[in-house]
Amino acid sequence: MALIEIVDVWKVYHMGDMEVPALRGVSLQIQVGEFVAIMGSSGSGKSTLMSILGGLDRPTRGRYLLDGIDVAELSRDKLARMRNDKIGFVFQSFNLLPRTSALENVELPLYYANGVNAKQRRERAREALAKVALSDREGHRPNQLSGGQQQRVAIARALVNRPSLVLADEPTGNLDSKVTVEIMGLLQDLNDAGNTVVFVTHEPDVAQYSKRKIVLRDGQILTDEPVAERSVVRR
């Protein structure tokens, strides 16, 4: 069974009287352990697709099964629970809480999870920070960390609740090329360890780090193919 199964998904926004379709019949499947880049120019519908994949938004029409659950049918509260349970988000602008230590930032999703006590929270946050090689920065606040380190804290936060899917929205958009390589290497490591990773980017060379590249245009899939001559970060 596919981790993600999208069948003929439409998303239509209403701008006053006008109907603006952002997605026009997108269908795709993503298996466990894949490493997918979604590309497209602005207005191609890639952000909308991310929102739907992440359970932040519901499709106007079509089916979306995540881990066998029909996401389109879930209530607002159930969606929130599903996001907490199955998805780890990474954002372009990191979205760390200011004046809050790296460890506490990583713990945040566990506050909304069921049956995790304070001790487990701390342990699992430490584990997640270790995975992104930031164990020595636990007590640092975001303003004491570099951009790359902040994004690694955000990735640790995405991993802490052991999600089925890591979703990254332009994860390197705010980073210089050297740090971009570092972050993509980290995502490759995570994928090698068995995590399913899907990310959005508009930079072709960043997409080269993935294994599968999906290009959107005007709300439809233009191409969907394996990455040839993949860039691999070896450290």
Added chain:
Amino acid sequence: MTLMPFLMALRALDRNRVRSALTMLGVIIGVAAVIAMVAIGQGATQSVQKQIASMGQNQLMILPGSSSSGAVMFGSGTVQTLSPADAVAIRRDCPSAVSVAVIVRTRAQITYQDLNWAPATVQGCDPDFLAVREWPIVEGENFSDADIKNAAQVCLVGQTVVDNLFGGESPVGQRVRLKGLPFRIIGVLDRKGANTFGSDQDDVLLLPWTTCKKKLSGSTFNTVDQILVTAATSSALAPLQEEVSATLRANHHLQRERGPDALDDFTIRNMTELLGTMTQTTGIMTALLAAIASVSLLVGGIGIMNIMLVSVTERTREIGLRMAIGARGRDVLAQFLVESIVLSGIGGLLGIALGGGGALAVSYYAHWPAIVSPQSVVIAVVFSGAVGVIFGFYPAWRASRLDPIDALRYE
């Protein structure tokens, strides 16, 4: 429910210390004003109660009634209808009466050596009078029943009289003159201060009522100005009033001479009723002060709402993030509601400290009675918490209704 939301709220408030402190100030001032006003109001109520109690609790004051000619009433006290025989009858016929004291009044100048003084009150009474008024003797002794019988020329003086005639020396045993007659001072009364109506209760000279009647007033009529009767408890006052009324009506032959519809020729005043009226009055004053003070609490609450709205706007991205990683609407609602409750709760506690301290400072420096009662503290805590909930709810609700996608993109 764990402590976690409160710790999270404290951390969030700590990130904006100055703003949190200023917001709290509104609640602090509101709660402090309510606490201080109620404390001062309750202090005033208690001091009024004390003063009325010092005039004698559980007490009936019987005054001569109105004289009438045809249908024309001349008003209370226009005719002398009370006699020592009435007091004897009350003692004999009213089982609820604990003590009975007659009072006659006159005006007289008191001279000592080459000094003189005219006390505001020169009063003849029974030895029981001091017990009825709960008025102790600080030096010397009370006059006796024998003094009443013999119309002895002895007297008790109040502190104001002592201050004016004797300076530092002890007046007990000294000889003074009243209307040319020699009197011996046998006791000094404790200081009682001004009464509720502002007159000096210590400017007084007491003597046996027989002496006052026969030797000072020179009156040939066998009448008294007032009779005081006390009951054992305040609940016994109503039956006592019935008994006294019946006794006096019988003793004055009202029914036999003028028929069953005859009006009383005496007036009975119930001191407990007076106490009730005064307590009610000061209670109204307290409520009024508290109402005015709670306006500032209301303003403090609006301040909280204002700041929470600003905070929700500022932290839109944080809210979006929390929702993305699994916070439900109610989690966000709870988070902001707890923040506002913590804000108003801490403000409330500081306000209680400030208001209580202020009230105690006023009572200490201005000698104005103030009582910080546990009830007013509890009410203040409940109210400040309620302010947090009521004024925090709308901003928290707005936060909980945000769309996560829009919130994450908010600049």
